[in-house]
Amino acid sequence: MAAPPGTPRLIAFNKPYGVLSQFTPEGRWAGLKDYIDLPGVYVAGRLDADSEGLLLLTSDGALQARISDPRHKMEKTYWVQVEGEPDEAALEALRRGVQLNDGPTRPARARHIDEPAGLWERIPPVRxxxxxxxxxxxLAIREGRNRQVRRMTAAVGFPTLRLVRAAIGPYTLDGLAPGQWRPLLVEEGQIRPEPAKNKRRLLPKT
Known part of the structure; x- marks a missing residue:
C-alpha cells in the first residue's frame, strides 16, 4: 500500500455516533470524509456506526493487518453502558467467555466502572x-466479531445502551473530542501523539 509523501503512518480518530468506518456516507449514516481529509489512509479495524470512540487509520498495509487481524490478538477496550446492574456473576461469565450463535467467545477482562470522567454527551442521546x-x-476483548460486545452483554442479560471504544492496544482516546483526529508518530516502537486536529467542530464553545 503506497501512500503519498507526507501522509501520516498512523492516525487516531474519535469517531462520533452515526459515522461509518468508511469514507463514503451511506443511507442515514455519515462517512469519514466529513472529518478526515487525508489521502492514502485506510481504516485498521472497524467500529459500528452506532458505536463511538477510537478508530485507527493508517497508510501502512502491514500495520493495518497487525491492528485489524484477530490472529494478532491486539486487545480492544470498551466502555459499555448497559441496561440493568450486572452483578459479579455476570462479569465472571464475560471473563470466562459466553456462548454466542457463532460459537463461544474468548476470555475477556470485565469490571464495573463509574461513568468515564469527561465523557461527552452522545448526539442523539441514549433512550x-x-x-x-x-x-x-x-470490557476488554481480543476478538473482532460483528457487534460482539453488544451480543456479549445481551447474552448475560444486560443489553448495551451505549458503546465507546476507549483503546486499541497501546493507542487511546486521550485528548480527543468527538470528530477530532491526531497523527501518531511511530519512532523506534514509541508512539508520540501530535496535537489533535478536527475538520468540523462538534462540541459547543464554553
Whole structure:
C-alpha cells in the first residue's frame, strides 16, 4: 500500500455516533470524509456506526493487518453502558467467555466502572427506561466479531445502551473530542501523539 509523501503512518480518530468506518456516507449514516481529509489512509479495524470512540487509520498495509487481524490478538477496550446492574456473576461469565450463535467467545477482562470522567454527551442521546437503572462496565476483548460486545452483554442479560471504544492496544482516546483526529508518530516502537486536529467542530464553545 503506497501512500503519498507526507501522509501520516498512523492516525487516531474519535469517531462520533452515526459515522461509518468508511469514507463514503451511506443511507442515514455519515462517512469519514466529513472529518478526515487525508489521502492514502485506510481504516485498521472497524467500529459500528452506532458505536463511538477510537478508530485507527493508517497508510501502512502491514500495520493495518497487525491492528485489524484477530490472529494478532491486539486487545480492544470498551466502555459499555448497559441496561440493568450486572452483578459479579455476570462479569465472571464475560471473563470466562459466553456462548454466542457463532460459537463461544474468548476470555475477556470485565469490571464495573463509574461513568468515564469527561465523557461527552452522545448526539442523539441514549433512550433510557426510567424504571430500569443503568451501569457502566469496562470490557476488554481480543476478538473482532460483528457487534460482539453488544451480543456479549445481551447474552448475560444486560443489553448495551451505549458503546465507546476507549483503546486499541497501546493507542487511546486521550485528548480527543468527538470528530477530532491526531497523527501518531511511530519512532523506534514509541508512539508520540501530535496535537489533535478536527475538520468540523462538534462540541459547543464554553
Amino acid at each position: 433510557f427506561r426510567q424504571s430500569i437503572p443503568t451501569r457502566w462496565i469496562e
